[in-house]
Amino acid sequence: MKRLAVFASGTGSNFEAIAQAIDEQRLNAVIECLVVDNLTALVIEKAKKRNIEVFAFDPKSYHSKNEYEKEIVSLLDRKKIDLVVLAGYMRLCGNVLLDSYEGKIVNIHPSLLPSFIGKDAIGQAIRYGVKVMGVTIHYVDSGMDSGKIIAQKSFDVKETMTHEEIEKQIHAIEHELYPETISKILEGKL
Numbered sequence: 001m002k003r004l005a006v007f008a009s010g011t012g013s014n015f016e017a018i019a020q021a022i023d024e025q026r027l028n029a030v031i032e033c034l035v036v037d038n039l040t041a042l043v044i045e046k047a048k049k050r051n052i053e054v055f056a057f058d059p060k061s062y063h064s065k066n067e068y069e070k071e072i073v074s075l076l077d078r079k080k081i082d083l084v085v086l087a088g089y090m091r092l093c094g095n096v097l098l099d100s101y102e103g104k105i106v107n108i109h110p111s112l113l114p115s116f117i118g119k120d121a122i123g124q125a126i127r128y129g130v131k132v133m134g135v136t137i138h139y140v141d142s143g144m145d146s147g148k149i150i151a152q153k154s155f156d157v158k159e160t161m162t163h164e165e166i167e168k169q170i171h172a173i174e175h176e177l178y179p180e181t182i183s184k185i186l187e188g189k190l
Contacts, residue, residue, distance in 0.1 A: 002029040002082040002186040005075075007089035008036055012043025013171060014087035014108060014178055019050060021179030029186055032079040035072055037091050053079075059091070069096035076101065085182060086140060090119070093140055105140040106185065108178050110170045112136060112152055117145040122167055133157050133166060135173045137181045150190055151181045 006015050015034065021027040034047040036056040047054050055075055062068040073096060076084065084097075086107040093105060111121035113136040116128075125133050134154030139147040153173050157166065184190045 003032045003080055004029050004182070005033050005035060005079065005081045005084050006031055007084065007086045008034065008041060008043040009038045009090040010041055010043065010088045012041070012046045012088070014174055015043050016046055017175035018085065018087065018179050018182065019046075019052075021183075027179045027183045027186075029082075029182070032081060033075060035075070035089075037089065043088075065094040066096050069094050073097060073100045083182065083186060084140075085178075087178070092144060093142075095142070098140070098142060103139065106150065106182070107138055107140050107145070107147070108174055109136045109138065109145050110174070112154055113138060113145055113149060122163070122170060126163060126166065131157055133170065135170060135177055137178060150185070151177060153177050 004018070006018060008015050018027065019031060022029055022031065031052050033053040033055060034043065036044055036054060037059055039056050039058055044054055044056055055072065057068055059068060082104070084101050084105040086105065098105070109121060111125055112132070112134045116124040132154050134152055136149055137151045138145065138149045141147040155169055155173065181190070
């Protein structure tokens, strides 16, 4: 069985979607650990309820990104991680992590990349007035949301849709597309 490490910073809705896909046997994997850069993130409790090891850290308590990434890589190596899954992890990966897990780190982004990179992609797209929005899953490189695209799924934005309705649609797509795409990666189909 393939071994995942999930990285998150917030509520953990994608973490929960991945865990649920595993429970329902739609994803043949196990989440070995959760890495969190926010000590008060709600995702921590979700992982603890599932008896998943949590590495929660405060980046400010380290001298450098290299220092905390060395600690993370040590954990990932110890857990024999096959794929690192970023699920709302609000931090760029540095060279230590990228060099150690090259081609084995994926991310999900709430826009159709290469448009609307970075934070508040949904708000950026709404302000721009796009008529089609969606979700992108991509490999992680040293840039911000710039890695090779693996999968995308879109929907038409109706004029009557509120920000909340658009966000709900984005999350629905994420929670279906991410576990499905992770499964295909692990099976060597992508």
